[in-house]
Amino acid sequence: MANRDYLGEFEHIVLLAVLRLDDQAYGVTVRREIEARTKREVSIGAIYATLDRLEAKGYVQSRAGDPTPERGGRSKRFFRVTSQGVSAVNRTHRALRSLTEGLDLLRSHS
């Protein structure tokens, strides 16, 4: 069931990046945000594949922007997180917090 779903690792990262970017979230900015914060190289294709999956689940919505010359006259596709998406992020965070509760991660790593 959708409202019991937890986010996958990359879905989680993409949703958080879209949330951080607010109304400026499109392929390029989402990719750069993820690379800057996670130091992980990601492809545009991976981001769109994930965003499409999240849109199908109702976690994000998209709208077309205006075409620009540096994009070869092609338009942007802006994304925003829906209330269902925010609930999914919170649900996943709660689950992760619950799982890490009582664990001394710093000590077990040293």
Next chain:
Amino acid sequence: MTQSTHPSRPPWLSTWFVELFAPESQSEPILGDLAEEFSDIASKSGATPACLWYWRQSVKTAFHLAGSAFRVAPWSLVGIVLGGILLRRFSFGLPEWVVVEILHTLRPYSNLHVDAYMWLINYGIPIVHVIVSMLVGCVVAFAAKAREMVATITLSVVLCGLIMAVVVRVATFGLLEVPRVVWSFDDLFAIILGGVIVREIRSALARRLSHT
């Protein structure tokens, strides 16, 4: 290309490669994003790094789009690929039949020179094999709406596996017919070419519809 040159457009071949795999709805924003980043890298670092980046991103993007297309409806794709295998199985003897019928109609020993007869036997059959495989690719691509490339590549990979299994089996008994195996590999590329043709026709029709 030198570092100082700043190409205004990304490599067309890699753009075309992404277009083959991207669904119509995603094609414009994805290519726009790639073009925007290409332009940014080209202005900061030069043409060569921008082209290299663009190629790397294009290949990765196509790979992800193919994986995503497979995950959307895997069972329908499996059905289409199985249909393609059956279609190829039933059409496998068609080239020999067509060439024999042509030779029979032309009565080669009376109307044609022996060299022409031999040419039809040696090259006619492989050529018709490639054409039939391309048609199989077209049928499979037509059935796999918006997932033409994934369906035809999957079919080719599965057939490649089957051919390799037969090659290994036959080679162990020392009965390998090399030319026939080479035709079979040509056929695999022809199947993918069929997918490219259908994809290009569909994209052209979609572009024409969006302009009107």
